[in-house]
Amino acid sequence: MERIGVGIDIGGSGIKGAPVDLGAGELTAERLREPTPQPSRPAAVARVVADLARTITGGLGDAGQGLPLGVTFPAVIQHGTARTAANVHEAWIGTDVQALLAEATGHPVHVVNDADAAGVAEARFGAAKGVRGVVLVATLGTGIGTALLVDGVLVPNTELGHLEVGGHDAETRASDAAREREDLTYKQWAKRLQAYFGALEALFWPDLLVVGGGVSRKSEKFLPLLELRTPIVPARLQNQAGIVGAAVLAAERAGS
Incomplete structure (x- = not known):
């Protein structure tokens, strides 16, 4: 039976997300994309992430309830907190991204630097x-x-x-x-x-x-x-790498 995770990739121009087959490292449904709010302040971005998460997990039925979310972010992420901000609003610096998005989505959240997530995906599946x-x-x-x-x-x-x-x-x-x-x-x-x-x-x-x-x-x-x-x-994974890597890391963090 396939294990499903969810990955969401926050970028300067777009926020993308999809469910992921954690065993195969493949998306199990079409990737959804919403434009990143401008200005990309924390509260505005959190609302878009929450909407995406609701749509993605809702499509999974009972399996989507309480599912951990892996989220990439274009910054140095230290224990869930953004220490820099690349291509997003500087208000993110010092923000506990993990806590903010967990509160907004109602799901456990694991946040990781975007390049790190892509690297993990290439190491596991690419x-x-x-x-x-x-x-x-x-x-x-x-x-x-x-x-x-x-x-x-x-x-x-x-x-x-x-x-x-x-x-x-x-x-x-x-x-x-x-x-x-x-x-x-x-x-x-x-x-x-x-x-x-x-x-x-x-x-x-x-x-x-x-x-x-x-x-x-x-x-x-x-x-x-x-x-x-x-x-x-x-x-090899191209624009799916961040979503896949984030989903895998979140599942591992949750012990699933």
Whole structure:
């Protein structure tokens, strides 16, 4: 019998959610999406999350009652509290996101950094499944999100997109947004990625590097241009990764 969890992914422009088959790492129903309120203050976002949660868990019948919710958030999350705020209102800083959303939804909630959730999903079901040792997942998008896993266990809130590389915050030069903003060719961008991933190699000696974000769908245009000692592969779960990873972590936290 399949075990079902629920994942909700809070982003700067959209809030997405779906039920998840926790054994297969797959969505069991169509992903729902609502625009992120603007301004994205805590109370406004909590109302949208509550509405999504009600719709998703309601569709599960009795199985949805009291089901733990996994929620991703674009911030450093320390014991449920946001310590930063990326692409959401600064009022989130210092907010106990976990308590706020639990009260709004009436469900147990486990909140996790968005890149960390994606990393867990890739380790359990995607490109890093079965890989022992050190795995680094980097999502290349508006910025660079990272997840560090050791033997499949998450080391949270690494924020390695902010490493200083060549005198610059790495994500200001090597993110996909930087590539688009500066109209770089993939060859030009690959030189920046080489410097960034080379720095990660020197610090962590990973066994595998996984590249996520929407641009990973075009990985053949830039990954072959990199000369690294570490195998580097594209992510597999794409835009489902955050929802899946959050649902899995919430279920584990609840002991189900």
